[in-house]
Amino acid sequence: MVSVPQLSGALVRRRGKRLLGPIDLTLAAAGLTVVLGPNGAGKSTLLRVMHGLERLSEGSLNYENTPELARRSQAFVFQSPVILRRSVAENLAYPLRLNGTGKAPREAAVADWAARIGLSDALVTPAPRLSGGEKQKLALARALIARPDLLFLDEPTSNLDGTSMREIEALIADAVAGGTRVILATHDLGQARRLASDAVFLVKGQLIEAAPSPQFFDTPATAQARAFQNGDILE
Amino acid sequence: MDEIAAGLVAALRLIVTLDSDLVEISLRSLQVSLIAVLIASAIALPLGAWLAIHRFRFRRATIAVLNALMGLPPVVVGLIIYILLSRAGPFGGLGLLFTVKAMIIAQVIIITPLIASIAHQAMRDLWAEYHDLLISLNTSKWQRIHTLIRDGRRALLTASLAGFGRAIGEVGAIIVVGGNIDHATRVLTTAIALETGKGDFALALGLGFVLIALAIGVSITTHWLARTEKDSRW
Numbered sequence: 001m002v003s004v005p006q007l008s009g010a011l012v013r014r015r016g017k018r019l020l021g022p023i024d025l026t027l028a029a030a031g032l033t034v035v036l037g038p039n040g041a042g043k044s045t046l047l048r049v050m051h052g053l054e055r056l057s058e059g060s061l062n063y064e065n066t067p068e069l070a071r072r073s074q075a076f077v078f079q080s081p082v083i084l085r086r087s088v089a090e091n092l093a094y095p096l097r098l099n100g101t102g103k104a105p106r107e108a109a110v111a112d113w114a115a116r117i118g119l120s121d122a123l124v125t126p127a128p129r130l131s132g133g134e135k136q137k138l139a140l141a142r143a144l145i146a147r148p149d150l151l152f153l154d155e156p157t158s159n160l161d162g163t164s165m166r167e168i169e170a171l172i173a174d175a176v177a178g179g180t181r182v183i184l185a186t187h188d189l190g191q192a193r194r195l196a197s198d199a200v201f202l203v204k205g206q207l208i209e210a211a212p213s214p215q216f217f218d219t220p221a222t223a224q225a226r227a228f229q230n231g232d233i234l235e
Numbered sequence: 236m237d238e239i240a241a242g243l244v245a246a247l248r249l250i251v252t253l254d255s256d257l258v259e260i261s262l263r264s265l266q267v268s269l270i271a272v273l274i275a276s277a278i279a280l281p282l283g284a285w286l287a288i289h290r291f292r293f294r295r296a297t298i299a300v301l302n303a304l305m306g307l308p309p310v311v312v313g314l315i316i317y318i319l320l321s322r323a324g325p326f327g328g329l330g331l332l333f334t335v336k337a338m339i340i341a342q343v344i345i346i347t348p349l350i351a352s353i354a355h356q357a358m359r360d361l362w363a364e365y366h367d368l369l370i371s372l373n374t375s376k377w378q379r380i381h382t383l384i385r386d387g388r389r390a391l392l393t394a395s396l397a398g399f400g401r402a403i404g405e406v407g408a409i410i411v412v413g414g415n416i417d418h419a420t421r422v423l424t425t426a427i428a429l430e431t432g433k434g435d436f437a438l439a440l441g442l443g444f445v446l447i448a449l450a451i452g453v454s455i456t457t458h459w460l461a462r463t464e465k466d467s468r469w
């Protein structure tokens with residue numbers, strides 16, 4: 001059973017400015033949640049809070065265990081991917097080295113994931129030299145390689161062309177089918193419709209709507225959600 | 236003019252024939268500076284990494300002290316060590332004054348803050364880049380330091396090289412604590428100072444060429460390290 005985050009009265013304030021909340025949110029146990037909203041709505045902040053990277057000013061973050069323990073079975077793909085100054089293979093191997101996976105299974109997993117993201121011929125290439133899209137794929141593969149229960153994806157396809165986007169979405173769908181709980185921030189509505197089982201909609205740090213996917217996309221309850229889906233500019 | 240030309244020719248002859256004084260002095264210089272760099276790096280590199288990732292009460296103060304120590308005039312460092320090691324000083328009993336060991340101590344004190352400061356800067360930038368990922372992956376403090384040192388190894392080597400460059404060309408402190416004793420504590424810089432004073436330009440210039448060659452070697456290596464970093468060659 002995947003341990004999902006639950007927020008009560010969660011509020012993030014930095015330098016006197018309220019960035020997020022207060023938010024009360026309980027997520028479904030399975031599937032893929034999209035976090036939607038315009039730029040600066042607080043999508044990244046919400047994901048970082050749930051992963052325990054951002055301290056709450058008020059309210060609480062709850063998992064079945066402590067957030068620190070929960071993080072051991074989570075992975076996070078950052079909006080601007082963090083690429084280690086190492087080869088592609090060593091980037092993929094890194095989480096497995098940390099968790100003490102043996103050499104043979106580690107190398108097998110690295111070869112497998114490199115193939116899935118089309119980088120089999122680039123194993124010894126220094127990862128910082130990859131293109132922006134290749135780096136995003138590498139960061140996703142590196143997150144999936146340790147088989148997380150809960151995966152946070154912060155705009156994982158923002159730099160990708162159509163083909164790469166389909167590859168990435170297939171990898172994400174595979175992970176969900178395999179039982180990984182995914183929380184995905186995006187402002188790509190098409191992607192949200194294709195992947196989401198439920199949606200969370202933020203504007204200016206406030207939770208406007210949280211609903212199962214068909215309901216959110218077919219009959220949004222708020223005027224703001226309707227306007228967002230029509231591509232209108234939100235005030 | 237003739238004197239200088241004659242000095243140049245004589246200097247080249249000393250180098251080509253591997254003059255025993257010249258070789259001895261050069262090797263002693265290398266010995267002192269290399270040992271000093273090894274000791275200083277062993278202290279300064281982990282210190283730099285630690286200062287970059289560890290938040291503690293006197294961190295800013297420590298960094299300020301480090302930067303201040305970098306500006307210490309070497310001859311004053313020499314004077315202080317001289318006093319400490321002189322027969323009347325607290326460490327006089329060790330009999331270290333006017334030995335190679337005293338010179339190494341002086342150089343370690345001069346270059347440790349320099350290496351630590353450069354290493355700290357490099358590690359701080361790398362830590363800013365890696366921070367989110369390493370926290371997300373629940374790395375232990377030791378794993379973090381290990382990752383930073385491994386992936387920042389070029390920058391750390393550059394820091395050590397800067398220390399070596401400073402040490403090999405330093406004269407003020409080691410002439411005070413070493414005494415420039417022939418066949419004992421004479422090194423490139425102190426010998427050049429002495430030979431120039433005596434008017435023996437041949438040996439002074441010969442030693443000068445060796446020193447310049449070492450300095451150029453250091454800067455070429457540093458440059459090459461920076462380039463491989465940019466090209467990201469692994």
Ligand SMILES: Nc1ncnc2c1ncn2[C@@H]1O[C@H](COP(=O)(O)OP(=O)(O)OP(=O)(O)O)[C@@H](O)[C@H]1O
Pocket residue numbers: 014015019037038039040041042043044045046079187
């Ligand atoms: N450490 C911080 N200090 C101050 N303000 C911050 C900090 N981090 C984020 N912010 C602000 O918080 C707001 C929300 O940022 P966040 O990155 O969560 O938005 P987002 O929804 O992910 O936007 P985007 O779609 O552009 O990625 C922004 O206005 C941002 O400037």
Ligand SMILES: [Mg+2]
Pocket residue numbers: 043044045079154185
């Ligand atoms: Mg964002």
